[in-house]
Amino acid sequence: MSDASETARTSYARVEAGMKRRRAAERRFRFLGKCAVGLGLAFLAILFVSIVGNGYSAFWQTRITLDVTIDEATIDPAGAREPQVLRTADYGALIKQSLRDMFPEVSGRRNRFALYGLVSNGAGFDLRDKVLADPALIGRTISLTVAADDDVDMLMKGHIDRRAPESDRRIKDNQLAWIERLETDGRIGSAFNVDFFANGDSRDPELAGIRGALMGSIYTLLVTLGLSFPLAVSAAVYLEEFAPKNRWTDLIEVNINNLAAVPSIVFGLLGLAVFINFFTLPRSAPIVGGLVLTLMTLPTIIIASRAALKSVPPSIREGALGIGASPMQAVMYHVLPLALPGMLTGTIIGMAQALGETAPLLMIGMVAFIADVPGGVFDPATALPVQVYLWADSPERAFVEKTSAAIMVLLLFLATMNALAVLLRRRFERRW
Amino acid sequence: MNKAKFALAVLSVATIGSAYAQSARGYISIVGSSTVYPFATVVAEQFGKSTQFKTPKIESTGSGGGIKLFCAGVGVEHPDITNASRAIKASELEQCAANGVKDVIEVKIGYDGISVGHSKSAADVSFTRRQLYLALAKEVPDPKGGDKLVANPYKTWQDINAALPALRIEVLGPPPTSGTRDAFVELVMDEGCNSFSFIKAMNKADKAAHKAACQTLREDGAYVEAGENDNLIVQKLEANPDAFGIFGFSFLDQNRDKIKGASIEGVAPEFETIADGSYPVSRPLFFYVKKAHVGVIPGIKEYLAEFTSAKAMGEEGYLSERGLIPLPKDEYARVVGNAKTLTAMK
Numbered sequence: 001m002s003d004a005s006e007t008a009r010t011s012y013a014r015v016e017a018g019m020k021r022r023r024a025a026e027r028r029f030r031f032l033g034k035c036a037v038g039l040g041l042a043f044l045a046i047l048f049v050s051i052v053g054n055g056y057s058a059f060w061q062t063r064i065t066l067d068v069t070i071d072e073a074t075i076d077p078a079g080a081r082e083p084q085v086l087r088t089a090d091y092g093a094l095i096k097q098s099l100r101d102m103f104p105e106v107s108g109r110r111n112r113f114a115l116y117g118l119v120s121n122g123a124g125f126d127l128r129d130k131v132l133a134d135p136a137l138i139g140r141t142i143s144l145t146v147a148a149d150d151d152v153d154m155l156m157k158g159h160i161d162r163r164a165p166e167s168d169r170r171i172k173d174n175q176l177a178w179i180e181r182l183e184t185d186g187r188i189g190s191a192f193n194v195d196f197f198a199n200g201d202s203r204d205p206e207l208a209g210i211r212g213a214l215m216g217s218i219y220t221l222l223v224t225l226g227l228s229f230p231l232a233v234s235a236a237v238y239l240e241e242f243a244p245k246n247r248w249t250d251l252i253e254v255n256i257n258n259l260a261a262v263p264s265i266v267f268g269l270l271g272l273a274v275f276i277n278f279f280t281l282p283r284s285a286p287i288v289g290g291l292v293l294t295l296m297t298l299p300t301i302i303i304a305s306r307a308a309l310k311s312v313p314p315s316i317r318e319g320a321l322g323i324g325a326s327p328m329q330a331v332m333y334h335v336l337p338l339a340l341p342g343m344l345t346g347t348i349i350g351m352a353q354a355l356g357e358t359a360p361l362l363m364i365g366m367v368a369f370i371a372d373v374p375g376g377v378f379d380p381a382t383a384l385p386v387q388v389y390l391w392a393d394s395p396e397r398a399f400v401e402k403t404s405a406a407i408m409v410l411l412l413f414l415a416t417m418n419a420l421a422v423l424l425r426r427r428f429e430r431r432w
Numbered sequence: 433m434n435k436a437k438f439a440l441a442v443l444s445v446a447t448i449g450s451a452y453a454q455s456a457r458g459y460i461s462i463v464g465s466s467t468v469y470p471f472a473t474v475v476a477e478q479f480g481k482s483t484q485f486k487t488p489k490i491e492s493t494g495s496g497g498g499i500k501l502f503c504a505g506v507g508v509e510h511p512d513i514t515n516a517s518r519a520i521k522a523s524e525l526e527q528c529a530a531n532g533v534k535d536v537i538e539v540k541i542g543y544d545g546i547s548v549g550h551s552k553s554a555a556d557v558s559f560t561r562r563q564l565y566l567a568l569a570k571e572v573p574d575p576k577g578g579d580k581l582v583a584n585p586y587k588t589w590q591d592i593n594a595a596l597p598a599l600r601i602e603v604l605g606p607p608p609t610s611g612t613r614d615a616f617v618e619l620v621m622d623e624g625c626n627s628f629s630f631i632k633a634m635n636k637a638d639k640a641a642h643k644a645a646c647q648t649l650r651e652d653g654a655y656v657e658a659g660e661n662d663n664l665i666v667q668k669l670e671a672n673p674d675a676f677g678i679f680g681f682s683f684l685d686q687n688r689d690k691i692k693g694a695s696i697e698g699v700a701p702e703f704e705t706i707a708d709g710s711y712p713v714s715r716p717l718f719f720y721v722k723k724a725h726v727g728v729i730p731g732i733k734e735y736l737a738e739f740t741s742a743k744a745m746g747e748e749g750y751l752s753e754r755g756l757i758p759l760p761k762d763e764y765a766r767v768v769g770n771a772k773t774l775t776a777m778k
Contacts, residue, residue, distance in 0.1 A: 088482075113748070121750075125481055161689070168552070168689040203474045203754075280509055283461070284489055365463075369473040371480055371487035372459075380459065380489045390492075393661055395470060395686045395755070400663070 051411075055404025061193035061206060062148040062156040064119055064182060068098045069141040070131060081135050091131070092124035095146070103178060114175055118182075120147040122195075122207040147195065148188065150205040150398035152179060156190065159397060170397075196405065200373045201387065205398030208391070210409050212373045216286055216366070216381030217355060217413070223290020223377055224354050228297045229347050235298075236305030236343070241331050260299035267296045268360030276364060283365035284380040292360045297350035304346020308339040341428040348421035352414055358385045384410040457508040460488035460731055464498025464515030467544055467611050467680060468717050471756050472515050472739075478750070479738045485731035488513075495611055502720060503528035512725040512732055516718045517544065517611040525777070535723035535776035539736065540767055541745055543757040545681035545706040545714040546616050547693040548603075551673035557597060558695035561712065565624025566592050567601050568655050570648040579630040584650055604658040604665045605649075605678035612662075615715045616678055617647045620696075623712070666691055681706060681714075682755025706757045714757065723776050733774070740771045 072079065074097075075089035096116050100106070106115050123146035130144070131137055147153075151170045154160045156179075166173050182188040199209025243249045271292035275281045281288050312335050320330035361367060367386050374381035382390070388410065391403040462472060469492040480487025493501065495516040502514035503524060520538070528536060548559060566572050567589065571581040589596035606613040625646040626632045635642040649655045658665045662679040669677045670690045677691075681701055684693050693701035697712050705711040719739075726732045743749050745767075747758050759767060769775075 087484075121478075164689055170686070170688070203470070203477055276509075282457070283509070284491070365491050368489050368491040369469065369476065370489050371477050392663065393466075395662065395680075395682045397686060 051404045051407050055401050055406075055408050057157050058196065058401040058405035059193050060157075060190045061195065062153040063145045063189055063191050064148050064152075065143055065145045065187045065189070066095065066098045066102070066119070066123075067141055068094055068127060068144045069101075070094060070127075070138050071097070072139050075131070076138060081138075083132070086132055086135065087128070089128070090124075091127040094127060095119060095123045103181075106174075111174060114172060115178065117149055118152055118175065118178060120149055120206045121204050122147060122202075145191070147206040150396055152188075153206055154397055155179065156188070157401075196402075200371050201369060201382070201390070202371060203369075203394075205394075205396050205402055208399070208402055210384070210387065210406055212370055213382050213384045213387035213406070214409065214413075215374050216289075216370075216386075217383045219286035219374060219377050219381060220289040220293060220383055221351055221355060223287055224293040224297060225347070225351060227290065227294040228301055228350065231294075232298050232301035232347075233305055233343055236302050236309060237331060237336065239302075240306050240309040241335065242327070256299050256302055260303060263359075264296050264357055265359040265363065267292050268363030270295065271360060272363045282378055282380070284368055284370070284382075285378050286366075286374065286381050287377040288364045289361055289366050289381075289383065290377065292364060293354040293357060296357065296360065297354050300350040300353065301343070301346050304349065305339070305343040308342025308346065309335065311342065312338045337428075341425045344424045344428075345421055348417055352417055355383075355410075355414060355417070356385055358383070358389060361386055384413065457729060459486040460513065460729055460735055461511040462488050462490040462513040462515065462719075463493045463501045463511045464491075464513075464719070465495040465517040465611055465717070466492045467495075467517040468515035468541070468719065470682065471541065471717070471751050471754060472719065474750060474754055475735070475739045475744055478744070479731070479735050483731065483734055483738075485734060488731075488735060490515075499524050499528075499720070502722065503531055503533050505531045506533055506722065506724045508729070510722075512722050512729050513735075514720050516720065517615065517715060519716070519718060520720060520777075533722055533724070537721040537723055537736075537770065537774055538777050539719050539721065539740065539771055540759065540763070541717050541719060541739065541756065542751065542759050543706055543714045544717055544755075545701050545711055545757060546612060546619065546678065547681050547684045547701040547713070548676055548678055548696065549669065549684050549691045549693045549701075550676045551669050552690055552692050554673040555597065556692075556695075558698055559596075560697055561620050561624040562627045563589075563592050563596065563624075564620050564696075565627075565646075568603060568649055569621065569625065569646070570650050571645060573628050573631070581645060584652070584654070586654075599674045601654040602656065602672075602675040603654065603678065604656045604668055604675055606662075607657045607659065612678065612680055616713070617649075619713045619715065621649075622646050680755075681757070685755045703752075703757065707760075717756070721774075723774060726774060736771045736774075740768045 071094060074093055075091065076082075076085055078085065096112075099115050099119070100112070103115060106112055123144075126146050127144060130142075148156070151160070152175075155162065155171050155176075160169055160171055162169075162176060169176075171179070179188065195207060196209050198211055199207055200212030202208040239249060239252070271288055275288045275291050276283055281291075316334050316338065317330050320334040321327070325333070358367065361383060366382055367389070368380065368382060369390070370380050370382055372379070384406065388403055388406045391399045391406060460476075462476070464472075469490060473490050476488040476490055479485065491498075491511075495518055498511075498514040499516060499520060502511050504510050520536070525536065528534075548564065550557070566584075567586060570584060572584050572586070574580050574582045575585060586592050586601060588598055588600055590598040605616065626635075631642065631645055634645065656675075658668060658677070662683040665677040665679050666683055666687050669675055676694065681693075684691060684701060685703075695701075699705050699711045701711050701713075706714045721732065721736065738744060741749075744751050745756075745758060745764065746752075749758070752758050758764065
């Protein structure tokens with residue numbers, strides 16, 4: 001009797017003695033957990049600060065206002081206003097003339113070239129579009145605001161130091177003097193960079209835009225979504241609800257799980273061999289990109305969809321079957337609607353993965369310079385992450401901020417997709 | 433149900449796709465070197481804006497990869513033009529001919545310099561190619577004398593030559609997949625190691641051993657593979673004034689406020705010195721046109737005319753503004769003539 005209480009007391013004392021240590025271990029564990037979360041957040045904050053800090057200025061563009069006389073003799077000597085003549089006329093000459101008028105003292109070939117270098121190469125094309133839209137402007141003098149050259153833009157944004165020795169600057173002393181005069185005249189200013197969202201890629205940073213890549217990404221993802229979602233859901237429903245459990249289905253299941261882990265470049269090679277070389281689909285087209293990314297996302301969506309189907313309680317199926325529904329009716333009208341939110345989440349995760357992918361696109365020729373904005377799935381196109389890569393590799397200084405701005409657009413795209421997933425889930429989700 | 437419609441859509445998309453590919457392609461397809469890419473894209477853009485043709489599509493696949501695609505055959509599914517930062521090899525031309533690509537027009541567009549640069553804040557340095565070889569090769573001739581190779585013992589630049597700075601050897605450069613690396617190895621390392629007569633003699637006896645001796649770079653941290661991105665190298669050099677970097681001349685030209693080029697054999701990398709050939713580390717750039725596609729794909733002839741025009745490739749053309757070193761006058765005239773008459777290579 002006393003022996004037993006003795007044992008109880010000693011074991012209690014032993015537990016009591018260890019208690020402090022266990023509590024300390026618990027506190028340590030929680031602290032480490034908090035540290036891990038904090039560290040993750042800190043890295044995320046650093047990433048965002050550096051990207052936004054580098055890139056926010058790309059949404060503004062330095063612009064110069066010129067008084068351009070649209071001289072009929074230069075652009076339409078015949079006076080017939082034929083669109084073909086107006087389209088191919090030399091509008092750059094008018095821009096150059098207006099710069100010469102503004103700075104009549106500039107002489108000599110070299111100096112004049114430096115003067116013309118203040119405005120973007122695209123200025124003449126801006127003027128052309130204006131004249132084509134309204135031929136009545138010919139013969140008049142209009143005030144035209146055009147993009148400044150990327151070096152001028154960098155100077156105005158403070159990325160080029162005005163006080164540095166002349167040899168170190170891409171803007172020379174004479175150009176600096178002209179810019180200062182434009183500043184005192186109030187002819188140089190900054191405006192929201194519409195071109196960045198309206199143009200395709202360009203080798204002139206001030207004309208380069210994200211639209212081509214954005215449309216390319218959208219077309220590619222539409223193809224991917226249109227193919228992978230129905231295929232993956234059908235596969236998941238069959239495997240989960242109808243397929244007999246035998247060695248074959250086990251084999252298929254193992255293979256799907258393995259496919260989800262295959263590096264994406266392998267799918268790119270497959271796409272090159274099958275879609276381009278065998279089916280002779282065009283290179284660099286979103287249709288091929290979408291097909292390749294479909295192969296890549298299929299396993300992800302199948303696995304997520306099967307998990308969603310598994311989480312629907314068996315009582316739903318049994319209830320439906322019990323009141324006389326056929327197995328197909330039970331699945332279509334009872335199980336599938338309940339599993340759909342989970343399937344959608346899986347799909348969006350797969351899509352987000354596909355959006356950020358560049359490796360398979362490299363193999364099928366979507367890593368390319370494409371200036372025209374694609375108008376369909378057969379036109380040559382790039383994708384957003386590819387555009388980030390291409391700009392990061394360009395020598396011109398102004399592409400540094402463009403790169404960060406493109407990353408911001410990519411992240412925004414991603415955030416929108418994820419928000420959509422959350423919204424859909426909230427709307428349809430049922431808890432048991 | 434919807435699924436049936438989807439299946440139908442998939443099928444029809446696939447058939448339209450193959451039908452589409454077999455019909456004509458409305459734009460020029462260009463592949464090839466990442467070094468020529470920044471110049472070719474400028475021309476393509478100008479061409480697309482100023483003519484009624486579509487802007488050509490340019491893929492940056494590397495010189496070798498581009499030639500492989502180019503030589504795969506004749507037909508709309510194959511590229512029309514490939515850019516290269518080296519001349520096409522005889523073996524590649526044979527491969528081309530075997531696949532039916534018989535007439536290839538060669539266009540030399542200019543020169544590109546490779547610079548060894550460092551931070552603006554560091555003191556000026558002048559290297560010889562022999563010194564660079566000794567600093568960067570994995571195995572170098574024994575400094576104690578004798579005709580044998582030993583693992584590179586040099587830790588600082590001063591160990592190689594007393595006139596060089598007393599800094600640890602640290603060079604950031606491109607990885608082996610890069611054309612810049614190929615050219616650096618060929619123009620600097622090969623030259624440097626052939627300045628030792630016994631290594632030069634090896635070339636006759638054992639080509640592979642000679643290649644290994646000359647072209648293998650150090651792996652002990654003195655040579656840092658900094659990735660294909662030359663901008664990144666520039667940023668790293670700015671942050672670390674003791675390090676040197678290897679990159680294309682256009683990156684030096686665009687970042688004069690941050691970095692400067694070291695002289696090689698006493699000649700500084702400048703526009704003029706590369707153009708007149710006195711700066712030793714420069715290479716010609718090319719593009720190759722499939723003659724069978726001229727007239728089939730719209731605009732090839734006009735693209736050639738735009739590229740070889742004086743306002744693009746000429747001495748004061750817009751390509752020289754981007755850092756391309758123009759051809760000497762007589763060579764330029766020859767290139768323009770060839771492009772006009774579409775004269776194929778022999």
